[in-house]
Amino acid sequence: MLFSGLLCIAPIFRVAAIDPLQYVDQLIGSRNGGNIFAGATIPYGLAKAVADTSSPSNQGGFTLDGYPITGFSVLHDSGTGGSPSLGNFPLFPYSSCPGDDVNGCGFPKKTRVNYGAFDDSTVQARPGYFGITLNTGIEAEMTATHHTALFRFTFPETDGEGNASRPLILQDLSDMQDSRQDNGTVAVDPETGRITGSARFQSSFSRGYYSAYFCTDFSGPGLRDDGIFVNSRASTDVKNLTVSRGINGYPLPGGAFVRFESADAPVLARVGVSFISTEQACASAESEIPDYDFGAVEQAASDAWAAKLGSISISTGGGVDDSLATNFYSGIYRTMVNPQNYTGENPFWDNGEPYFDSFYCLWDSFRSQIPFLTILDPPAGGSNADVVLADAFLKGISEDIDWEVGYEAVVKDAEVEPFDWSSMGRGGLDSWKRLGYVPVQDFDYKGFGTFTRSLSRTLEYSYNDFVISQIAKGLNKPDDVEKYIESSGNWRNLFKDDQVSSFANGTDTGFVGFFQPRYLNETWGFQDPLWCSNIDQSGTECSLTIGAKETFESSIWEYSYFVPHNQADLTTLFGGPAEFVKRLDFLHDQEITYIGNEPSFLTVFQYHYAGRPALSAQRAHFYIPRYFSTDPGGLPGNDDSGAMGSFVAFSMMGLFPNPGQDVYLITPPFFEDVNVTSPVTGQTARIRSVNFDAEYQAIYIQSATLDGEPYSKNWLDHSFFTDGKELVLTLGANESAWGTAVGDLPPSLGEYAGFNSTRLPAPRGRRDGSRRAATLRYDGNVGTYEYA
Numbered sequence: 001m002l003f004s005g006l007l008c009i010a011p012i013f014r015v016a017a018i019d020p021l022q023y024v025d026q027l028i029g030s031r032n033g034g035n036i037f038a039g040a041t042i043p044y045g046l047a048k049a050v051a052d053t054s055s056p057s058n059q060g061g062f063t064l065d066g067y068p069i070t071g072f073s074v075l076h077d078s079g080t081g082g083s084p085s086l087g088n089f090p091l092f093p094y095s096s097c098p099g100d101d102v103n104g105c106g107f108p109k110k111t112r113v114n115y116g117a118f119d120d121s122t123v124q125a126r127p128g129y130f131g132i133t134l135n136t137g138i139e140a141e142m143t144a145t146h147h148t149a150l151f152r153f154t155f156p157e158t159d160g161e162g163n164a165s166r167p168l169i170l171q172d173l174s175d176m177q178d179s180r181q182d183n184g185t186v187a188v189d190p191e192t193g194r195i196t197g198s199a200r201f202q203s204s205f206s207r208g209y210y211s212a213y214f215c216t217d218f219s220g221p222g223l224r225d226d227g228i229f230v231n232s233r234a235s236t237d238v239k240n241l242t243v244s245r246g247i248n249g250y251p252l253p254g255g256a257f258v259r260f261e262s263a264d265a266p267v268l269a270r271v272g273v274s275f276i277s278t279e280q281a282c283a284s285a286e287s288e289i290p291d292y293d294f295g296a297v298e299q300a301a302s303d304a305w306a307a308k309l310g311s312i313s314i315s316t317g318g319g320v321d322d323s324l325a326t327n328f329y330s331g332i333y334r335t336m337v338n339p340q341n342y343t344g345e346n347p348f349w350d351n352g353e354p355y356f357d358s359f360y361c362l363w364d365s366f367r368s369q370i371p372f373l374t375i376l377d378p379p380a381g382g383s384n385a386d387v388v389l390a391d392a393f394l395k396g397i398s399e400d401i402d403w404e405v406g407y408e409a410v411v412k413d414a415e416v417e418p419f420d421w422s423s424m425g426r427g428g429l430d431s432w433k434r435l436g437y438v439p440v441q442d443f444d445y446k447g448f449g450t451f452t453r454s455l456s457r458t459l460e461y462s463y464n465d466f467v468i469s470q471i472a473k474g475l476n477k478p479d480d481v482e483k484y485i486e487s488s489g490n491w492r493n494l495f496k497d498d499q500v501s502s503f504a505n506g507t508d509t510g511f512v513g514f515f516q517p518r519y520l521n522e523t524w525g526f527q528d529p530l531w532c533s534n535i536d537q538s539g540t541e542c543s544l545t546i547g548a549k550e551t552f553e554s555s556i557w558e559y560s561y562f563v564p565h566n567q568a569d570l571t572t573l574f575g576g577p578a579e580f581v582k583r584l585d586f587l588h589d590q591e592i593t594y595i596g597n598e599p600s601f602l603t604v605f606q607y608h609y610a611g612r613p614a615l616s617a618q619r620a621h622f623y624i625p626r627y628f629s630t631d632p633g634g635l636p637g638n639d640d641s642g643a644m645g646s647f648v649a650f651s652m653m654g655l656f657p658n659p660g661q662d663v664y665l666i667t668p669p670f671f672e673d674v675n676v677t678s679p680v681t682g683q684t685a686r687i688r689s690v691n692f693d694a695e696y697q698a699i700y701i702q703s704a705t706l707d708g709e710p711y712s713k714n715w716l717d718h719s720f721f722t723d724g725k726e727l728v729l730t731l732g733a734n735e736s737a738w739g740t741a742v743g744d745l746p747p748s749l750g751e752y753a754g755f756n757s758t759r760l761p762a763p764r765g766r767r768d769g770s771r772r773a774a775t776l777r778y779d780g781n782v783g784t785y786e787y788a
Helices: 109-115 278-288 294-309 322-335 369-376 385-394 403-415 429-435 454-474 478-487 490-494 567-573 577-589 606-610 613-623 643-653
Strands: 050-053 069-073 091-094 124-126 129-133 139-144 148-154 168-172 181-188 195-202 209-219 223-230 233-235 240-243 254-260 267-274 312-314 495-502 508-515 655-657 664-666 673-677 684-690 700-706 726-732 774-778 783-787
Touching: 050 129, 069 109, 091 109, 091 267, 129 294, 139 294, 148 278, 148 294, 168 209, 181 223, 181 254, 195 254, 195 278, 209 278, 223 240, 240 254, 267 278, 294 322, 312 322, 322 369, 322 643, 369 385, 369 643, 385 403, 385 454, 403 454, 454 478, 454 490, 490 495, 508 577, 567 577, 567 606, 577 606, 577 613, 606 613, 613 664, 613 700, 643 655
Parallel strands: 684 726
Antiparallel strands: 050 069, 069 091, 091 168, 124 129, 129 139, 139 148, 148 267, 168 254, 181 195, 181 240, 195 209, 209 267, 223 233, 223 254, 312 673, 495 508, 655 664, 673 684, 700 726, 774 783
8 A cells, every 4th residue: 555755856946855744743633623533553544542531522532622531542533523433442551559459440431530631741643653641650652553553651660659560451341432232252361461352332423333353462571460350340360251231321341451560661562453353353463563662663654654645745945834834744644544444354245355444424525535535545545425436437546446336336326225325325316306306304215314404415416416427428328428417407406596595683695596495396495594504593403313404514505506517507597707706705704604514615716617716715825724723723623534634735735626526726835836746657746836925925826837838727637646747836916817717617517608708807896896905914823814
């Protein structure tokens, strides 16, 4: 999976080499609900070691929000919302047990929190490493290989009572959400101290269950004794345990422990994990970390990250603040924490082919994270799964892929309704095919799911069908192309051209024409276009719950722009490009949109489709770094498995994707020079800015060349990366006519209309008809607009 990070730099413009690892801050998003994984792992690694806190925002394990540590575990996801997933089989260290009695140590999680306090200043994190010191004086460090974590615990010489430390390390059968089902098993070898075990757990985002297995070995001071514990009591006489789920819905605490003769040397704990068997967990641990060399394991993990991150280089010269480089590379880093490479760990089938999992946030990640991996690491990339597959197909990813089989999968998704469509496929297909939309309160007896979100499902199914048509076109299936192009226009069936929108105080927003839900009998329903927006105070629910509204995690205002495949007709429907821009300005300026949720991402750059790419650049600089900073609380929402990170990376690179299409929208990068080496072809693509301004006053493209030839289109295709082309942008302080002509706009179904390609579009206007000239100031921390 690793590839060379060597860069081919053109001799005409020399860029000083930098070390990307020094610009990775794993703690960004560890506060304020970012829910990131901050610990030690390798790219796409199954083993992810970190300290778990008792925070309600511990979905990624560790948080910097004042909550204590409950354990150190090896399985994690990153950036998800909802209930925490994984965090299985945590370790917890004690310097000694009071009175030298094992029953003096606290075994249950609720007791361990009393010993898990720490000072934020002791936390250290870098790619492949995580370290922290508890207030008890115990230092915990960790690193990882693919299936195995290596912990190094350093204990104080004496315990809190002044006695010589005799460390104890426990390992229990819990996970972070206390979801253990049925019986958990654990055994400890009295001679070696090896702890093995397994348990079955509930998934955090589905109705399914999974089994996990572990194998833990120790190296360090002499083994004193070992045993098992149940609830708050322990024994050195019993060496194995099968523990029931418990009562009152909470798993009964249980696990094993080892004690050591002294604290003269650090204790190393090697924890192998598997979804197949204990034997496989042990085999992975023994092969990946045979000699407990912590430094060597950490170096290998660091090298793995350097190989991945090294394929993108930037120039940090010209006065660019280092915090922007940190924001950039940290965002890229988070795109490769998830998904996870579970090859050989699929308990359902094993065909010897690569298998990636933990796509928890596909509804979020298809918009930017998966397209980013399509550039940086195509072997790792991948109903919105249709968009993911189309994105890969249109960008020429074909190695070891049978696209006829892939096409069968997306067609089945579009045509066959599963019995349980809450977690797979599409629901309401009979109505979709008969009416051309998903109705409110649909009569659907063929499958079952949460009967809400009819409006957003209609818009997303429309786009899904468009991307299916594009795969069909590439596979020479003309009948299917026609069929799915036609159904991709179903979004129009929910556009109510006389629908108005008002604020809660009754003030009219001044815009007419919005999507609205419809019933089975084709009459209109109603949903306030501002419900579930960033400014909605009504308490309306737009989540995946019974009784929620007809859009998912977003307002009708925001979903009004979700027609990614036909921006031309949408522009006409809104009254032409000037009205399109006016409405898009209103969406952002009134803070109706919420940049902390993924449906907002493309709206930042949709000015391109109205012939105003300069305004997309303004928006990108407004949101970064104002809403995306290098602070631990620097994310505006859940990172969603790298979705937020990839939004930052794409925006700062100056090329933002329209997912499922071979389109990247061009804006000036945040850096003078950006180089991206394709892992497929070995070619290096380059974006260079002439008149680059680190104060970000000159953020408007005046002209461009592509491989030395004049280039006026405001978008590129994927061959830019695979062929290693060079884009040179000449920048200025004022908006120009570059990229504004109809022939320069991105591809779209429908026909662009209402454009005057002979002159620059007028400056953005106030609603009273007066004009304002926009300038953008940058103070190193916050990008803000000032209007004259």
